[in-house]
Amino acid sequence: MELEAYLKKTADEVNSLLQSCYGDPKTALSQAANHLLFAGGKRLRPALFKLAADAVRPGSSKMIMPAGLSLEVTHNFTLIHDDIMDKDEYRRGQKTVHTLWGEPAAILAGDVLYARAFSLICQADAPESPKVRAIALLAKTCEDICEGQQQDMSFEEREDVSRDEYLEMVTKKTGVLYGSAAAIGVLLSQGTDSQVEALYNYGCKIGAAFQIQDDLIDLMASSEKSGKDQASDIREGKQTLIAITAREKGIDLKPWRRPLSKDEIASLISMLTEKGVISSVQNEAEQMITSAVEGLSVLQDTVEKHLLVELAWFFIRRDY
Amino acid sequence: MELEAYLKKTADEVNSLLQSCYGDPKTALSQAANHLLFAGGKRLRPALFKLAADAVRPGSSKMIMPAGLSLEVTHNFTLIHDDIMDKDEYRRGQKTVHTLWGEPAAILAGDVLYARAFSLICQADAPESPKVRAIALLAKTCEDICEGQQQDMSFEEREDVSRDEYLEMVTKKTGVLYGSAAAIGVLLSQGTDSQVEALYNYGCKIGAAFQIQDDLIDLMASSEKSGKDQASDIREGKQTLIAITAREKGIDLKPWRRPLSKDEIASLISMLTEKGVISSVQNEAEQMITSAVEGLSVLQDTVEKHLLVELAWFFIRRDY
Numbered sequence: 001m002e003l004e005a006y007l008k009k010t011a012d013e014v015n016s017l018l019q020s021c022y023g024d025p026k027t028a029l030s031q032a033a034n035h036l037l038f039a040g041g042k043r044l045r046p047a048l049f050k051l052a053a054d055a056v057r058p059g060s061s062k063m064i065m066p067a068g069l070s071l072e073v074t075h076n077f078t079l080i081h082d083d084i085m086d087k088d089e090y091r092r093g094q095k096t097v098h099t100l101w102g103e104p105a106a107i108l109a110g111d112v113l114y115a116r117a118f119s120l121i122c123q124a125d126a127p128e129s130p131k132v133r134a135i136a137l138l139a140k141t142c143e144d145i146c147e148g149q150q151q152d153m154s155f156e157e158r159e160d161v162s163r164d165e166y167l168e169m170v171t172k173k174t175g176v177l178y179g180s181a182a183a184i185g186v187l188l189s190q191g192t193d194s195q196v197e198a199l200y201n202y203g204c205k206i207g208a209a210f211q212i213q214d215d216l217i218d219l220m221a222s223s224e225k226s227g228k229d230q231a232s233d234i235r236e237g238k239q240t241l242i243a244i245t246a247r248e249k250g251i252d253l254k255p256w257r258r259p260l261s262k263d264e265i266a267s268l269i270s271m272l273t274e275k276g277v278i279s280s281v282q283n284e285a286e287q288m289i290t291s292a293v294e295g296l297s298v299l300q301d302t303v304e305k306h307l308l309v310e311l312a313w314f315f316i317r318r319d320y
Numbered sequence: 321m322e323l324e325a326y327l328k329k330t331a332d333e334v335n336s337l338l339q340s341c342y343g344d345p346k347t348a349l350s351q352a353a354n355h356l357l358f359a360g361g362k363r364l365r366p367a368l369f370k371l372a373a374d375a376v377r378p379g380s381s382k383m384i385m386p387a388g389l390s391l392e393v394t395h396n397f398t399l400i401h402d403d404i405m406d407k408d409e410y411r412r413g414q415k416t417v418h419t420l421w422g423e424p425a426a427i428l429a430g431d432v433l434y435a436r437a438f439s440l441i442c443q444a445d446a447p448e449s450p451k452v453r454a455i456a457l458l459a460k461t462c463e464d465i466c467e468g469q470q471q472d473m474s475f476e477e478r479e480d481v482s483r484d485e486y487l488e489m490v491t492k493k494t495g496v497l498y499g500s501a502a503a504i505g506v507l508l509s510q511g512t513d514s515q516v517e518a519l520y521n522y523g524c525k526i527g528a529a530f531q532i533q534d535d536l537i538d539l540m541a542s543s544e545k546s547g548k549d550q551a552s553d554i555r556e557g558k559q560t561l562i563a564i565t566a567r568e569k570g571i572d573l574k575p576w577r578r579p580l581s582k583d584e585i586a587s588l589i590s591m592l593t594e595k596g597v598i599s600s601v602q603n604e605a606e607q608m609i610t611s612a613v614e615g616l617s618v619l620q621d622t623v624e625k626h627l628l629v630e631l632a633w634f635f636i637r638r639d640y
Binding site for chain 2: 081
């Protein structure tokens with residue numbers, strides 16, 4: 001099966017499971033907690049979870065799917081809280097939870113999803129011992145995500161963020177939840193410790209590369225294509241890998257922190273391309289994917305392993 | 321050992337364990353997460369956890385103390401988020417986390433403690449199966465607490481809150497975490513299912529009664545004694561059991577929603593006492609404690625059982 005079809009099928013499955021778990025909210029708070037969760041999303045974390053589980057034990061993901069939902073629910077909890085912190089009004093084409101219900105209810109809605117994430121892992125049909133390890137990993141991951149978000153916010157007041165600091169931030173903010181998705185799939189399917197570790201590292205790397213690709217898309221993709229404001233990171237002076245690489249090459253991006261016309265964005269892209277900034281950033285992301293894919297050598301040759309390879313490259317080949 | 325000495329000893333133990341777990345914060349976010357946790361507190365939930373554990377299996381609490389900390393950490397996570405929602409500036413005589421670090425960091429600080437709570441349960445030295453049950457109970461409890469806080473906030477816009485709604489709210493907002501503290505102690509010490517259930521109900525009842533006593537203290541205790549603003553609930557028109565009982569008895573408290581002198585508060589208390597409001601509310605709390613204590617019949621006669629009885633009465637006999 002091709003990756004695209006696999007992702008579509010998983011998204012449908014996840015949506016239907018979420019519907020059966022939470023489709024009948026009894027309270028206003030449950031409605032607020034459901035809002036973003038039911039507003040779509042690519043459901044990439046459950047897909048990664050399933051692939052990792054079935055790669056180590058064919059067919060095993062079916063029994064443990066509640067844990068796959070747990071990772072999607074965790075992701076949505078972090079988005080609700082992030083949107084409050086970042087004062088974002090829209091997400092997935094819908095108004096954000098705090099915009100609709102107010103900040104206090106949005107804090108609680110995120111907290112409700114946080115609880116549900118742990119409830120769901122407990123519901124997986126798996127031996128108790130790996131379940132406890134999976135729960136401990138999810139808890140550690142949530143703490144890392146908080147650290148990543150805090151670092152990201154602290155970067156807004158700095159001009160001197162280093163490459164290593166940036167990579168640590170994206171790994172924590174985005175990578176570790178992909179790492180956990182893969183590792184928890186392996187754990188609950190009773191893979192070996194080296195498989196758990198390798199798949200965790202694979203997930204962290206493709207997640208971090210995903211974020212770098214997001215930064216590239218922000219600069220390169222037209223608003224028509226991405227649905228987002230082109231070059232907003234540059235205008236806002238955000239410390240992305242593009243900005244950091246430019247600084248390393250002696251390019252001052254501060255003059256570009258202002259409203260930019262399409263032509264100006266085009267000439268900015270040309271300049272960054274000529275100076276080798278774009279290719280350097282693309283290279284970094286590609287190296288992460290290459291390294292992630294190499295780590296899959298702990299897996300036997302299965303359809304799922306091939307899909308994991310495809311998924312890794314998809315993370316940096318998508319253009320919106 | 322008397323209850324007071326037991327609570328003092330447990331608080332010291334909890335403070336020292338927290339120090340060894342989190343005493344050396346490496347990041348600004350960890351500092352924010354530690355702030356309230358290290359600002360004291362009575363540590364009643366770990367004390368209840370220990371008593372319940374040792375009541376079913378003497379000496380067992382020592383092995384599972386991380387889970388006792390988990391309940392204190394959970395409590396502190398909810399306080400940090402509640403303080404943001406309620407815009408409170410002080411707690412435990414110190415500035416609140418959001419006042420010192422800002423709301424975004426305070427949301428994250430609460431989220432970090434939330435993660436730590438689940439990490440800590442995983443660290444308890446207990447069989448895996450009850451551990452998973454304990455984690456599932458903690459997750460359910462966190463969801464209940466969120467519902468309770470949401471109900472409490474929604475009551476602010478209502479004048480018609482019923483006795484049952486109030487009791488459901490305080491049970492969720494305050495009771496269930498005491499219920500979990502006791503039940504998780506029993507679970508991890510491998511008590512019977514009927515002991516788990518009885519101790520959960522015991523904790524829910526004494527926790528709800530604790531909240532009712534808080535409402536009584538708000539009205540009856542002088543500011544000198546309680547350190548809080550006397551009769552603030554009445555002035556703010558809060559739907560407490562006192563306000564609900566008064567309404568049931570045809571007493572209109574709306575004229576008292578204004579700054580009140582000491583003499584006015586004294587005559588308000590006299591009036592509510594004469595009309596039987598105070599005794600009715602005290603009665604309700606006493607009945608809850610009586611019922612909670614009756615539930616302890618599932619326990620053998622031990623020092624810990626006696627302390628659990630004392631603890632229950634202490635919850636409504638404290639006067640500040």
